Amino acid sequence: MPRLILPLLLLLLAGCASDPASVSVSPNADGHQSTFFIQAVRAPGHRDDLEDRFDLGVRRALEAKGYRYQENAGDLRVIYMLGLDTQTGVIQRPVATQAGVITQTQIADSEQARLALRILDDASGEVLLQAQVARQLHDPSLTQQAFDDAIARLLQEFPAHAGR
Incomplete structure (x- = not known):
């Protein structure tokens, strides 16, 4: 199961960054803040094992925009929850037989990733950026660089620090 979690986050973040309806930036986000800190929200389903990679990706993305990381306090508070749920669904497929085409029905479990x-x-x-996404798990390879790229895309519309 842990091997499936990391690829899930990449897809979740990539999907979030490419879906403008799932990411919103406040018009009041103007880059006047200079520091930030990161907090994971430990709600049911949160994945503690993903925190280090996610934190590092967020840190790199905001530092590239000119903000400075501080461990426990800052002008900006970044909060997030990463989760994974197993969902049961029905899959129907047409199958060709000698008698014609029939519909084959299967019940299958799939992994659903969530990011808030x-x-x-x-x-x-005030909320300056908000993203909420749920995506079905797929299996690409995931490196820290892939994490960094996905989070940078997610935060693409967030303004750079004004003093930069």
Whole structure:
């Protein structure tokens, strides 16, 4: 199961970054903040084993935009939850037989990934970026670079630090 979790996140993030309806940036996000910190939300289904890679990807993406990382406090608070659910579904396929085409029905489990991410102005509590995505798990290879690229795409519309 852990081998499947990491590829899931890549697809989840890539899907999130490519679907404009799932990522929203507040018009008040203007880059005036200079520091950030990251907090995982440990809700049911959260994957602790993904935190290090996700944190590093977020850190690299925001540092590339000119923000400075601080461990416990900052102008921006990045909060997120990564999860994985098993869902049972019905798959129907046409099958050719000597008598004609019939529909074959199968019940199958699939893995569904979930990501909820928010960047907040820590002083006001205002949500500056929000992303919520659920995607079916597929199996590409995943490296830290793939994580970094996916998160950079996810945060693409978030403004750079104004002092940059």
